[in-house]
Amino acid sequence: MSEALNDARRTLKAEATPAASVAIARRIPGKAKAQTEALRDYEAFNAKRRERIPVALWPFWAPGPDTLYRWRVRLTCGCVHEVLTHGNDAFPAEGRWPDPVHRSYLPPGQMWCRHDESANEQYQGVVEWGARGERTFPADPMEPLYDLDVETWMKIRHDEPRTSALWTVTLACGHATEMFSDLDWQPLDGPKRVSAEQQREMIAEFEQLWATDPGSDSDREREHMRRQLAEGWPRPATEQLCYTCPQARAIVVYQGVDWLVPRKKVEKADTGSRPSRKQIEQRLAKAQAEQKRLEEQLAELVQQDRSAE
Ligand SMILES: [Zn+2]
Ligand SMILES: [Zn+2]
Numbered sequence: 001m002s003e004a005l006n007d008a009r010r011t012l013k014a015e016a017t018p019a020a021s022v023a024i025a026r027r028i029p030g031k032a033k034a035q036t037e038a039l040r041d042y043e044a045f046n047a048k049r050r051e052r053i054p055v056a057l058w059p060f061w062a063p064g065p066d067t068l069y070r071w072r073v074r075l076t077c078g079c080v081h082e083v084l085t086h087g088n089d090a091f092p093a094e095g096r097w098p099d100p101v102h103r104s105y106l107p108p109g110q111m112w113c114r115h116d117e118s119a120n121e122q123y124q125g126v127v128e129w130g131a132r133g134e135r136t137f138p139a140d141p142m143e144p145l146y147d148l149d150v151e152t153w154m155k156i157r158h159d160e161p162r163t164s165a166l167w168t169v170t171l172a173c174g175h176a177t178e179m180f181s182d183l184d185w186q187p188l189d190g191p192k193r194v195s196a197e198q199q200r201e202m203i204a205e206f207e208q209l210w211a212t213d214p215g216s217d218s219d220r221e222r223e224h225m226r227r228q229l230a231e232g233w234p235r236p237a238t239e240q241l242c243y244t245c246p247q248a249r250a251i252v253v254y255q256g257v258d259w260l261v262p263r264k265k266v267e268k269a270d271t272g273s274r275p276s277r278k279q280i281e282q283r284l285a286k287a288q289a290e291q292k293r294l295e296e297q298l299a300e301l302v303q304q305d306r307s308a309e
Pocket of ligand 2: 245
């Protein structure tokens with residue numbers, strides 16, 4: 001394996017959990033896409049998106065290209081991506097970018113960039129229980145699963161279909177994941193724990209298993225189970241593997257490219273002469289009045305859409 005590839009691997013592992021880094025503005029080697037191509041790509045993407053978004057919300061969720069500003073960003077993994085923000089003063093490292101797996105957003109300044117050779121996922125504490133759904137499972141097969149022996153399998157096997165609650169939770173790293181609980185469990189109840197006696201028995205059994213069969217669980221799993229045993233084996237568990245950490249990379253460098261629809265040369269020439277304070281105040285008042293008018297119009301449209309539903 002080449003030295004460069006080895007280095008890249010080491011870097012990927014070291015930055016498994018991106019720290020909240022301070023991104024810097026700097027030229028990034030390489031070239032931005034051609035403006036016509038960037039615009040065409042956005043128009044195609046936006047046309048698809050607009051099919052499922054009400055017209056009144058287009059300015060917020062599917063804006064036309066003329067308010068968007070193009071940037072190039074370099075991530076901790078070394079990859080360079082082109083992104084768009086609403087205006088040239090909305091910096092990409094301050095924005096929240098999508099988590100495509102959980103349909104949520106990553107913490108500010110992180111972007112999803114998948115690499116096969118990423119670091120292993122680690123356990124993170126659960127900090128918040130969010131949206132709740134339900135999922136039904138069929139009865140388990142008679143044949144043992146998970147490499148279990150028949151006797152153990154028969155003890156834990158579900159012979160009827162069953163339904164569990166499925167929650168979207170936020171982990172300590174700021175990422176989202178999903179966790180199951182019993183159907184009637186609510187976050188306010190807190191996790192159920194085993195009795196002190198059961199806890200002692202479980203600890204003794206697991207420690208004996210690990211002593212006699214050191215390879216039965218990986219170090220990571222064993223440490224996780226030790227922590228959970230020390231907490232009284234909480235159900236639902238109080239920590240979960242984060243599969244997002246290894247793929248979420250912080251933006252470390254950003255470079256402004258241009259407006260997605262370049263401003264006219266005339267406007268650029270205009271900025272040469274500095275407007276007076278009075279002129280700026282007048283323009284600001286006009287812009288504020290226009291914003292108020294648009295907000296009222298939008299509120300009315302949203303109201304109309306709602307009553308039409
Ligand atoms: Zn990457
Ligand atoms: Zn994470």
